[in-house]
Amino acid sequence: MAVSTGRPRRVVIVGGSISGLFHGVYLKRHGSDVVILEQDPKTIRSSHNAGIAIGPAALEFLAKYDDTGVQSCIPGVRTRLAYRQNLYWKDTNITKHLTSWGLLYRILRANFDGLTSEAVPQPPKPRESDGKAEYRAGKRATGLWYHDGVVTVQFVGEDGKEDRITADLVLGADGLHSTVKTLLAQATAKEYSGYVSWRGTINESELSPKTAEYFANRTVLGFYERNYFVCYPIPPDSGSFAPGTRLINWVWYWNMDESYELDQVLTDIHGYKHSNTVPSGLINPEIWKKHLANTVPSLSPTFAELLLKTENPFVTKVNDAICERATYHDGHVILVGDALSTFRPHFALATEQAAKHCLALGKVWDGETTLEQWEKEAIIWATKIRLGSRTMGAGHVRGWGEFFGAAWESLVFMVRAQLGWA
Incomplete structure (x- = not known):
């Protein structure tokens, strides 16, 4: 070269x-x-x-x-871990x-x-x-x-x-x-990961005061059974950082193998099947309502409120x-x-x-x-x-099977890179 x-x-x-x-x-x-x-x-x-x-x-x-x-940006936002119904499972010093x-x-x-x-x-x-x-x-x-x-x-x-x-x-x-x-x-x-990310944002002012305070000044990872959330505050496109004007951005990772169900999720309100992302405003509302009906009962009320009050979410295949x-x-x-x-x-x-x-x-x-x-x-x-x-x-x-396989592949590569063999 x-x-x-x-x-x-x-x-x-x-x-x-x-x-x-x-x-x-x-x-x-x-x-x-x-x-x-x-x-x-x-x-x-x-x-x-x-x-x-x-x-x-x-x-x-x-x-x-x-x-x-x-x-x-909003600097130095700390991270909290929530586990199922325990919203205060662990606070960490991890910042973003x-x-x-x-x-x-x-x-x-x-x-x-x-x-x-x-x-x-x-x-x-x-x-x-x-x-x-x-x-x-x-x-x-x-x-x-x-x-x-x-x-x-x-x-x-x-x-x-x-x-x-x-x-x-x-x-x-x-x-x-x-x-x-x-x-x-x-x-x-x-490679398709085998799961999708549902995503959305909601203004802090549209949430109940208790829920808004919980998400307002931290990143929150909420873990459930083989799915999890990442939620954090961001400024809107206008660049406002004042409390009450910011957005709570949420990402929800959900298992979905290549299947008829995935095809339905990726098919928008006009009947067009997207290859990767269905943009905001184009998700079939019946698909979203059905997904919420099947999942919200298992969530804590705080995370459920985020989903139920979000208008126009979007979904992406995680590749x-x-x-x-x-x-x-x-x-x-x-x-x-x-x-x-x-x-x-x-x-x-x-x-x-x-x-x-x-x-x-x-x-x-x-x-x-x-x-x-x-x-x-x-x-x-x-x-x-x-x-x-x-x-x-x-x-x-x-799940554990894929986790151990991925962890082993990652460890082998790290060792090879350290030795200069990568």
């Missing part, structure tokens, strides 16, 4: 979500001209009010490259920095292309060293070719018209179902996937974020992975390390997290 130092002058990023924006802001701040191609036609992508965690790499990135001055996907997206967009939003009504002015930045919504990549140091990306717009753009570097930041991976004919080890390679065409095409590795979300590290990839690639462009070393470290880290999250999911959702 040919590796050169120095930052690319022209960059195309396929995928305009969090990973694409991390890399887009970073490269813009260092003088590259960046075009992001995002297939979603909306000017501002829908967030479903989904919650995310922000780790050390993401915090480092924001400290260096975010010029909005907007608060990005919590935010919403929509708020982080708006902060990054404000830094990248000056997007104005309720969260960032006055986007920052460009720095003198910034390159040009363009976010093209409604553009779907359809082809990719490499010749003599130049990558050509073909894309089609909502109007059906095709166009092409050339770049020194193309980043595939387009997630689990990456088009760039398909265009590269990259084999991916993808994981990892590529064997991250770099292609002499390092001029690179997979980053979820396009390289998608974890089961138990450790909440997808955002952190994207930030780590971005900051570490900066060291490659600065000549401090090589692209080969970046790729090796990225894949080893991703494999550790992937195996660890599979172990956690198996232990709390799938």
